[in-house]
Amino acid sequence: MPCSPARAGDGVSVTDRVPPSLSADAPESAVAPVPPSAGFALVLDGLYKRFGDKVAVDGISLTVPTGSFYGLVGPNGAGKTTTLSMATGLLLPDAGRAFVHGVDVWKDPVAAKAMLGNLADGVKLFDRLTGEQLVTYHGLLFGLSHAEIASRVRDLLALLDMTDAAGTLVVDYSAGMTKKIALACALVHAPRLLVLDEPFESVDPVSAANIQDILAGYVRSGGTVIVSSHSMDLVQRMCDHVAIIAAGRVLVAGTVDAVRAGESLQDRFVELVGGRRHTEGPEWLRHS
Structure with a gap:
């Protein structure tokens, strides 16, 4: 049976083993059916991806409530970017399915992506266009009028302090400016779900604060945001739900308060993921 997805509400779901039915050559029938996801902006059902001998995503199942601000956290190489790429139709899973507001991302990609705004890590932009041209181009792709x-x-350029650029x-943009213009591209068609992979990386503190305000307002108006980040403090402050993943599996998922269980999210993360070394470092590195 596939792993139980994280449920909306105050509970925590813990995944402690791999779904035995999932493998690199698992047929679609090996994945249990998921009903239309009323109340959920995103449903991931047993996503699995292998690259050669490495299993990058090992049967991840999650449910993201509509109107939530959902954080996805994990160490480097945990499978966050691969999971989000499969969830948004950029990377074909070896097994499993993804639903955006009940629409199967891989069976009806046009309908699913019309509801989706995606800021993907490492995806190349058409960087020989100006910022204004690039955002305009994305609007045209979604059928908006001129x-x-x-x-x-x-409006978006003003919100992101990009009018002068x-x-x-x-x-010719800096890394932070490139991140902001990519966010404008993700927002221009007013999607119902935003999936943002490391949106604050390389962004200056003032711009980051402005982006946080924009995203908070978007969620208050009924939109849903999924954000991956290495900043536990940011996720704890911004998000109402969080999933911690490692080695391609969900370790725990639920509301932020339930997941951190009275600890800081940082401490809970380290406790679950492991790898912390309690040492002051080698003798030669100390100056006393």
């Missing part, structure tokens, strides 16, 4: 796109692009080629 007048509507122009208005939205102005609107006419600059994206190839």
